Amino acid sequence: MENVAKNRYSDAELQEFKELITSKLNSAKEELALLANSLSNPNANGTDDTAGTYKTLEDGSATLEKEQINQLAARQKKFIENLEAALVRIENKTYGICRETGKLIQKERLRAVPHATLSMEAKLKQN
Numbered sequence: 438m439e440n441v442a443k444n445r446y447s448d449a450e451l452q453e454f455k456e457l458i459t460s461k462l463n464s465a466k467e468e469l470a471l472l473a474n475s476l477s478n479p480n481a482n483g484t485d486d487t488a489g490t491y492k493t494l495e496d497g498s499a500t501l502e503k504e505q506i507n508q509l510a511a512r513q514k515k516f517i518e519n520l521e522a523a524l525v526r527i528e529n530k531t532y533g534i535c536r537e538t539g540k541l542i543q544k545e546r547l548r549a550v551p552h553a554t555l556s557m558e559a560k561l562k563q564n
Contacts, residue, residue: 446533458551462520472510519552
């Protein structure tokens, strides 16, 4: 029945992806808020040690942990930006179209990586 290759996803399909992305976006924003909260309250675990030796070790550990949380937060911000850009593509009805090949990105790929802008074919050529 459907031999003609589609050049974009239908409005119903785009709505399905919009719901998926909105859900992931809300989760990502919650996670970012938790990360930001843990950065602003570094001693929430209540380990107020008075011994000097332990304090030095804790400071180094706390610094490393803070750097890791900052990296996670930066990654989370980028993920949120990518999801928001995907929502814009849905509104423009360009969502799911590979920016290299112009072909539709497979639904399975978009469900796994909803902000994808490359088909697997194009992604594999990059490497």
